[in-house]
Amino acid sequence: MYRGREGQWAFVLHRISGVAVALFLLLHVIDISLVMFGPEGPFEAFLVFYHNWPFRVGLIAVIAAVVYHGLNGLRIIVMDFTSWGVRYQKPMWYGVLGLTAIIGVPVLWKIVPEILRGA
Amino acid sequence: MSTAQRAKAKRPRTFDEARAMASSSSELGWWVFMRISGMLLVPLAFIHLWANNMAFNAGEIDFAYVVARLQQPGVRIFNSFLLLFAMLHGVNGLRYSIEDYVRRPERRFLWKMILFTVAGIIFIFGVMTLWAFTYEEMGSAVRALGSE
Numbered sequence: 001m002y003r004g005r006e007g008q009w010a011f012v013l014h015r016i017s018g019v020a021v022a023l024f025l026l027l028h029v030i031d032i033s034l035v036m037f038g039p040e041g042p043f044e045a046f047l048v049f050y051h052n053w054p055f056r057v058g059l060i061a062v063i064a065a066v067v068y069h070g071l072n073g074l075r076i077i078v079m080d081f082t083s084w085g086v087r088y089q090k091p092m093w094y095g096v097l098g099l100t101a102i103i104g105v106p107v108l109w110k111i112v113p114e115i116l117r118g119a
Numbered sequence: 120m121s122t123a124q125r126a127k128a129k130r131p132r133t134f135d136e137a138r139a140m141a142s143s144s145s146e147l148g149w150w151v152f153m154r155i156s157g158m159l160l161v162p163l164a165f166i167h168l169w170a171n172n173m174a175f176n177a178g179e180i181d182f183a184y185v186v187a188r189l190q191q192p193g194v195r196i197f198n199s200f201l202l203l204f205a206m207l208h209g210v211n212g213l214r215y216s217i218e219d220y221v222r223r224p225e226r227r228f229l230w231k232m233i234l235f236t237v238a239g240i241i242f243i244f245g246v247m248t249l250w251a252f253t254y255e256e257m258g259s260a261v262r263a264l265g266s267e
Contacts, residue, residue, distance in 0.1 A: 019216055022209035026241050029202065032185060033244035039182050051178050063172060066164050073157040079132060080154065086132055110173060118178050 010093045014072050017065035024062050056115045060107065067103050071096045149211055156204045163201045195249050202245045210238045 004012075031050070034043040049055060075092045079085035085092075131137035131150070141147035171177055175184075188194050213234055221227040 015216065018209075018212045022213050025205050025209050026238065029206075029241050029245040029248075033241075033248040035182060035185050035189070036244075036248055043182055043185070047181060050180075056178060059172070059177065063168055066168060070157075070161040070164060074161060077154050077158060080134070080137075107173070111177070114176050114178050 006090045006093050010072060010075070010089075010096075014069060014076075017069040017072075020065050021062065021069055051118065053115050053118065056111070056118075060111055063107055064100065064104060068096065068100045071099055153208060153211060156208045159200070160204050160208060163197070163204065166197075167201055189249065199246075199249055202242070202249065206238060206242050206245070210234060213238075 031043070031046050034041060034046055037043065050059075072093070075085075075089065075096055078092065079089050131140045134151075137150045138147055141150065171180070189198070214231060217227060217230045217234065221230050
């Protein structure tokens with residue numbers, strides 16, 4: 001397998017996170033639109049599935065994917081529209097990873113106990 | 120790899136390079152759109168995630184919570200922008216993946232048509248959920264369908 005340098009991994013993670021978030025978006029619009037069927041409709045049944053701990057762990061992964069994809073997207077924009085962006089793409093990528101991890105701390109701090117209490 | 124091939128394989132890094140490489144003016148338009156919508160989606164998606172996962176316990180979301188949120192005009196307008204930009208950005212991103220990984224042209228075409236059809240229907244569901252009906256109206260309309 002070709003193991004590229006930082007830019008290659010930035011792209012691979014951007015692609016995987018993007019596809020994952022886009023597929024979740026399609027699912028998420030479907031599940032929210034189930035409220036149209038009223039309080040006795042299929043929405044609550046869907047929520048039981050959503051509130052299972054494996055799905056909630058998956059939601060943390062979706063949040064991580066959105067954060068990484070968004071921050072790395074800003075890095076791509078800087079690379080595309082500034083004269084200096086490409087020169088600093090590598091440190092900017094480490095910045096993206098670091099910031100994603102930092103944002104992850106309060107997210108995990110809040111959500112993991114919720115999942116543990118619910119399970 | 121020759122210099123010409125390498126130049127061809129390079130990703131566009133500036134607007135001018137993208138313009139020179141774009142196979143059509145619509146591809147150039149999508150290249151620009153991905154960047155503009157991406158910039159808008161960072162605050163839209165981050166605020167959305169904050170409101171429903173950090174300011175609230177997502178494990179306690181129920182019918183009443185969703186209806187109470189979606190009845191606020193501000194949330195409806197915010198979510199409309201989020202829905203529009205996320206769907207266009209996400210579906211175009213999925214299209215890029217199909218263009219990259221589905222090699223046979225007829226299968227590529229088929230996958231894209233499936234994607235656009237499914238996404239179009241889901242987008243209409245989303246718009247209906249945000250704007251078309253009150254939930255009481257919709258609920259009774261759907262129940263009436265079932266009782267006929």
